[in-house]
Amino acid sequence: MAIWFSRSRKIAHFLKPKISPSEFLYKICPNYSNSSSFRTLSGENCRNPQAFSDYSTTILSFRRRWWRPESTRAGEQVETPYSDDDYEDENQVLDFPGGRVTFTPEMKFISETSDKRIPCYRVLGDDGYPISGSKFEQVDKETAVKMYESMVTLQIMDNIFYEAQRQGRISFYLTSLGEEAINIATAAALTLDDVILPQYREPGILLWRGFTLQEFANQCFGNNADYGKGRQMPIHYGSNKHNFFTISSPIATQLPQAAGVAYSLKMDKKEACVVAFTGDGGTSEGDFHAGLNFAAVLEAPVLFICRNNGWAISTPISEQFRSDGVVVKGQAYGIRSIRVDGNDALAVYSTIRAAREMVIREQKPVLVEALSYRVGHHSTSDDSTKYRPINEIEYWRTARNPLVRFQKWVHKNGWWTDDDESELRGSIRKQLLTAIQVAEKTEKPPLAEFFSDVYSHLPSNLHEQEKSLRETIKRHRQDYPTDVPL
Amino acid sequence: MFEALREGLEEEMDRDPRVCVFGEDVGHYGGSYKVTKGLAQKYGDLRVLDTPIAENSFTGMAVGAAMTGLRPVVEGMNMGFLLLAFNQISDNCGMLHYTSGGQFTIPTVIRGPGGVGRQLGAEHSQRLESYFQSIPGIQLVACSTVYNAKGLMKAAIRSENPVVLFEHVLLYNLKERIPDEEYVLSLEEAEMVRPGEHITILTYSRMRYHVMQAAKTLVNKGYDPEVIDIRSLKPFDLYTIGNSVKKTHRVLIVEECMRTGGIGASLTAAINENFHDYLDAPIVCLSSQDVPTPYAGTLEEWTVVQPSQIVAAVEQLCK
Numbered sequence: 081m082a083i084w085f086s087r088s089r090k091i092a093h094f095l096k097p098k099i100s101p102s103e104f105l106y107k108i109c110p111n112y113s114n115s116s117s118f119r120t121l122s123g124e125n126c127r128n129p130q131a132f133s134d135y136s137t138t139i140l141s142f143r144r145r146w147w148r149p150e151s152t153r154a155g156e157q158v159e160t161p162y163s164d165d166d167y168e169d170e171n172q173v174l175d176f177p178g179g180r181v182t183f184t185p186e187m188k189f190i191s192e193t194s195d196k197r198i199p200c201y202r203v204l205g206d207d208g209y210p211i212s213g214s215k216f217e218q219v220d221k222e223t224a225v226k227m228y229e230s231m232v233t234l235q236i237m238d239n240i241f242y243e244a245q246r247q248g249r250i251s252f253y254l255t256s257l258g259e260e261a262i263n264i265a266t267a268a269a270l271t272l273d274d275v276i277l278p279q280y281r282e283p284g285i286l287l288w289r290g291f292t293l294q295e296f297a298n299q300c301f302g303n304n305a306d307y308g309k310g311r312q313m314p315i316h317y318g319s320n321k322h323n324f325f326t327i328s329s330p331i332a333t334q335l336p337q338a339a340g341v342a343y344s345l346k347m348d349k350k351e352a353c354v355v356a357f358t359g360d361g362g363t364s365e366g367d368f369h370a371g372l373n374f375a376a377v378l379e380a381p382v383l384f385i386c387r388n389n390g391w392a393i394s395t396p397i398s399e400q401f402r403s404d405g406v407v408v409k410g411q412a413y414g415i416r417s418i419r420v421d422g423n424d425a426l427a428v429y430s431t432i433r434a435a436r437e438m439v440i441r442e443q444k445p446v447l448v449e450a451l452s453y454r455v456g457h458h459s460t461s462d463d464s465t466k467y468r469p470i471n472e473i474e475y476w477r478t479a480r481n482p483l484v485r486f487q488k489w490v491h492k493n494g495w496w497t498d499d500d501e502s503e504l505r506g507s508i509r510k511q512l513l514t515a516i517q518v519a520e521k522t523e524k525p526p527l528a529e530f531f532s533d534v535y536s537h538l539p540s541n542l543h544e545q546e547k548s549l550r551e552t553i554k555r556h557r558q559d560y561p562t563d564v565p566l
Numbered sequence: 567m568f569e570a571l572r573e574g575l576e577e578e579m580d581r582d583p584r585v586c587v588f589g590e591d592v593g594h595y596g597g598s599y600k601v602t603k604g605l606a607q608k609y610g611d612l613r614v615l616d617t618p619i620a621e622n623s624f625t626g627m628a629v630g631a632a633m634t635g636l637r638p639v640v641e642g643m644n645m646g647f648l649l650l651a652f653n654q655i656s657d658n659c660g661m662l663h664y665t666s667g668g669q670f671t672i673p674t675v676i677r678g679p680g681g682v683g684r685q686l687g688a689e690h691s692q693r694l695e696s697y698f699q700s701i702p703g704i705q706l707v708a709c710s711t712v713y714n715a716k717g718l719m720k721a722a723i724r725s726e727n728p729v730v731l732f733e734h735v736l737l738y739n740l741k742e743r744i745p746d747e748e749y750v751l752s753l754e755e756a757e758m759v760r761p762g763e764h765i766t767i768l769t770y771s772r773m774r775y776h777v778m779q780a781a782k783t784l785v786n787k788g789y790d791p792e793v794i795d796i797r798s799l800k801p802f803d804l805y806t807i808g809n810s811v812k813k814t815h816r817v818l819i820v821e822e823c824m825r826t827g828g829i830g831a832s833l834t835a836a837i838n839e840n841f842h843d844y845l846d847a848p849i850v851c852l853s854s855q856d857v858p859t860p861y862a863g864t865l866e867e868w869t870v871v872q873p874s875q876i877v878a879a880v881e882q883l884c885k
Contacts, residue, residue: 275634277630306667307666307667307669308665308666308667308669309667309668311664311665311667312665316665318665318666318667318669318670319669320666320669320670325633325666325670326662326665326666326667326669326670328657328658328661328662328665330653330657333626333653333654333657333658334626334630335626336620336622336623336624336625336626336627336630336654337626337627337629337630337633337654337658338630339623339626339627339630340626340627340628340629340630340631340632340633340634340636340638341630341631341633341634342630343586343612343615343627343630343631343636344630344631344634344635344636345634346612347586347612347613347636354630366620366622367622367623367626369620370618370620370622370623370626371623371626373618373620373623374617374618374620374623374624374627377618378615378617532668533663533664533667533668534663534664534702534703535663535703535705535726535727536663536671536725536726536727539754539801540754540801540804540805541801541802
């Protein structure tokens with residue numbers, strides 16, 4: 081909260097002319113006196129300064145009405161981001177499309193960097209104690225324990241599925257190690273009605289919402305029980321009953337879609353928002369720009385969460401952008417933004433709760449940059465030791481581990497013991513191994529599902545192609561796999 | 567024709583409150599070709615939405631809205647600009663119903679003017695039907711008359727699949743009487759324009775008019791061509807086409823698409839595969855050359871198939 085106030089003060093300060101207007105005019109035009117006429121920059125010779133300002137005000141209000149006629153939301157006035165009260169002297173102001181600006185004879189470039197980076201919101205110290213003076217939303221015992229248990233489950237699930245891929249039992253896997261706090265704390269702060277448009281490193285949200293370990297395993301094995309009917313590669317989960325959109329591999333394509341979902345929620349006037357994720361790499365995509373711009377212009381209730389984990393496969397953020405991270409990009413689109421310590425579960429929880437409330441109440445997008453570190457490799461197809469030092473990975477895996485920090489806090493509150501820990505870990509491990517075994521043995525989706533859902537009904541050409549395929553299989557029955565029913 | 571399209575759109579918007587329109591300048595401006603004129607005043611700024619200039623984004627937005635239950639109609643100011651939205655159309659529109667296991671449907675309509683106009687330059691004269699035809703999961707239809715424009719627009723909006731509706735930039739000012747009562751056409755059917763005995767001429771969109779003009783000359787010369795407007799570009803209505811081929815045994819395809827990989831090329835392959843035994847002569851396909859559309863008027867005229875070429879081809883085939 082404090083951060084936002086200080087920033088808005090900075091904006092108003094920037095708009096106020098640096099020196100008093102008459103002083104300024106005297107400097108450039110020593111013959112100036114209040115009663116004589118003066119020239120505006122447009123060259124108009126205006127005898128009466130007051131008349132000029134009246135004229136420009138009427139132009140502005142006319143323009144305002146034209147941009148958003150009555151047919152819009154019943155006569156609501158457009159909120160200009162900058163108030164007219166900042167302009168002390170009408171002589172310093174110019175009308176342009178987009179509003180009024182003061183002009184200055186001093187040529188001043190805005191620096192490409194600011195002297196200080198935007199600070200990140202952090203609540204919990206490394207020792208598990210809240211930082212003194214920190215303000216955060218209190219989490220009750222039930223929620224905190226559920227959060228911690230989910231973070232542990234996510235971590236173990238990632239490790240076991242990763243191993244399963246290494247053993248050749250599934251073809252691919254992608255871990256969220258190091259980002260468990262972002263996953264679970266965000267999920268805990270949202271409601272089931274909030275629609276999630278994930279990138280691919282957010283399975284924790286599904287986990288929180290009740291997706292079972294068996295359902296995760298089914299998708300990874302692509303069997304008959306998979307909601308995606310075995311059509312997508314592992315970790316591309318999707319579940320409409322959990323309001324979690326099916327993951328699509330190309331980066332950032334879900335960001336423009338978020339504006340569309342928000343549009344739909346807006347038309348239904350729902351008490352919910354859209355939450356769209358991306359990583360640091362995703363902010364380079366054109367869709368990031370367009371998605372955020374759209375959401376801002378259309379006033380769509382979208383919460384954009386950028387997981388800045390430092391790496392986009394082998395590209396470090398120093399090679400991804402030259403801005404101060406992602407949080408500064410929000411202002412460029414007219415979107416409120418905040419930077420939070422993504423490894424601090426309590427800070428993430430508080431931030432998302434506040435952001436969600438803002439998004440729904442004001443029907444405007446908000447951008448959250450969660451700083452973190454990608455502890456795992458990009459995926460099972462990557463070996464990150466090839467491009468980053470092993471001790472760096474180890475440091476983030478141990479000393480800056482989000483689970484350890486949160487566990488200390490939960491433990492200090494007397495809500496968690498070491499016995500609970502070992503019991504939980506043992507139980508989850510067992511459940512996962514069972515889930516994998518069951519998923520492995522389950523039949524794959526039948527052949528008919530190969531052709532269904534391409535269209536709402538099977539068209540004639542696909543019907544023919546299916547017939548032809550079945551005939552081929554009949555002729556070569558011995559080559560056809562046994563676990564795919566016909 | 568633009569009024570027929572607008573009527574179709576308006577009737578569907580009245581009938582189903584989930585139908586909405588996205589596009590550049592579709593709101594107060596009424597659309598660059600006036601297809602959405604008056605709709606913003608009637609339904610409000612939210613249902614007829616003016617978007618910033620980012621085709622990939624508003625197409626993506628339509629996908630997101632469709633996945634959550636709305637039925638968006640996306641207007642590309644020119645079909646050529648939809649190349650910028652290709653990823654959203656192919657990977658998301660086309661695939662998400664399949665990859666989500668049927669959990670999410672994408673009932674969008676993507677429409678806009680395409681085809682060669684009058685000296686609009688290469689980027690505004692694209693025939694993208696061929697680019698889209700391989701995408702699994704979408705349907706392609708091309709309207710050509712005022713009557714079928716309205717019917718196909720309504721059918722496309724009611725369809726649960728993503729449909730790309732190709733209009734032609736030079737056909738917007740066509741005038742024709744259409745029925746007052748409601749009618750919806752089928753998206754997968756071809757239209758028999760003129761039954762005949764000697765040769766089957768398959769065409770779509772604006773080329774239908776060139777074919778009909780050629781047909782007049784051909785009738786005077788004693789030929790009896792059967793003209794079919796295929797309308798459905800994906801999937802092809804092989805039933806109607808097949809019956810015609812079985813009757814006439816000769817096929818001429820007339821299209822505005824490029825020669826390589828055009829709609830005609832696919833259609834040639836499909837007919838050859840299915841009706842080879844019924845053909846007395848090889849299929850002839852008249853299409854534009856593989857060049858970007860030139861600006862110069864005379865050159866532009868010669869990239870598009872002219873009636874005289876159609877007459878010559880028919881005479882050649884029927885020898």
